Amino acid sequence: MEQTLVIVKPDGVQRGLVGAIIFRLERRGLRLSALKLLQVDEMRARSLYEVHLDKRFYNTLVSYISSSPVVAMVWQGLRAIDIIRSTMGATDPAEAGPGTIRGDWGLNIGRNLIHGSDSPESAGREIPIFFEADEIVHYSRALDQWYSENEL
Numbered sequence: 001m002e003q004t005l006v007i008v009k010p011d012g013v014q015r016g017l018v019g020a021i022i023f024r025l026e027r028r029g030l031r032l033s034a035l036k037l038l039q040v041d042e043m044r045a046r047s048l049y050e051v052h053l054d055k056r057f058y059n060t061l062v063s064y065i066s067s068s069p070v071v072a073m074v075w076q077g078l079r080a081i082d083i084i085r086s087t088m089g090a091t092d093p094a095e096a097g098p099g100t101i102r103g104d105w106g107l108n109i110g111r112n113l114i115h116g117s118d119s120p121e122s123a124g125r126e127i128p129i130f131f132e133a134d135e136i137v138h139y140s141r142a143l144d145q146w147y148s149e150n151e152l
Contacts (some may be wrong), residue, residue, distance in 0.1 A: 001076050001077065001078065001080075002076060002077065002078065002079060002080040002081060002120065002123075003033065003074055003075070003076045003080065003123055003127065003136075004074070004075055004076075004080045004081045004084055004116060004117040004123045004127075005072065005073070005074060005115070005116070005117045005122075005123055005126040005127045005129075005130065006025070006072075006073045006074075006075055006084060006114065006115065006116050006117075007065075007070050007071065007072050007073070007114065007115040007116075007130075008021055008070060008071040008073075008113065008114055009064070009065065009070055009111075009112070009113055009114060009115060010064065010065065010067050010068035010069065010070060011107075011111040011112075011113055012071075012105075012113040012114060013037075013068060013069050013070060013071060014068055015105070015113075017105055017113060018071050020105075021101055021113070021114060022073075024087055024101060025075060025084065025087060028077075028083050028084075028087055029077060029083075029147035029148070030075045030076065030077040030080055030083060030084070031075065031076050031077055031139070031141065031144075032073060032074075032075060033073075033074040033075065033076050033136050033137050033138065033139075034072075034073060034074035034131050034135050034136045034137065035071065035072070035073045035074075036071070036072050036073075036130070036131075036135075037069055037070075037071050038069060038070060038072060038130075039066075039068075039069050039070075040065050040066050040070055041066065042062065042066055044129055044130070045061075045062040045063075045065045045066045046062055047129050048065065048115075048126060048129055049061045049062055049065070051122075060110070064110070065115075072130040072131070074127055074131060074136050076138075077147070078147075078148050081116070081117055081118070081119065081120065081123060084116045085116055085118065086100070087100060087101060088100060088101050088102055088114050088116050089101055089102035089103045089106070090102065090103075091109060091112060092108075092109045092112070093105075093106025093107060093108060093109070093112055093113075094108070094109075101113055101114055102114070
């Protein structure tokens, strides 16, 4: 079962889209395993975006993710990363398709509502930035068998 980090960024929290985003991910058949509302401090922000350290927009990312509360979540499911990335849509909302989170609600690349790990390696690095192992709940649901033949 694949796990991934999802963050509803400050613009998503401020615009009241947290519930709608969670709804979309649940409807895809993914399982919410951890959830918290928090103010991201500078150290955590720098750790999250360390892969962009050499890019000109690094400081803007750090400043933005720290500017207002976020909702951090761990989701799990078969191919959870691919499913979440396709549900999020392209990083630039102008390029994101209709029916995606960014395509429906995003305004510009600097305010694109949501972060999701882009690989199992990224998820493995990012999840511990926000969650201790004992904060992630592993469980099954009676309806899991209806989302994948692998669950039968």
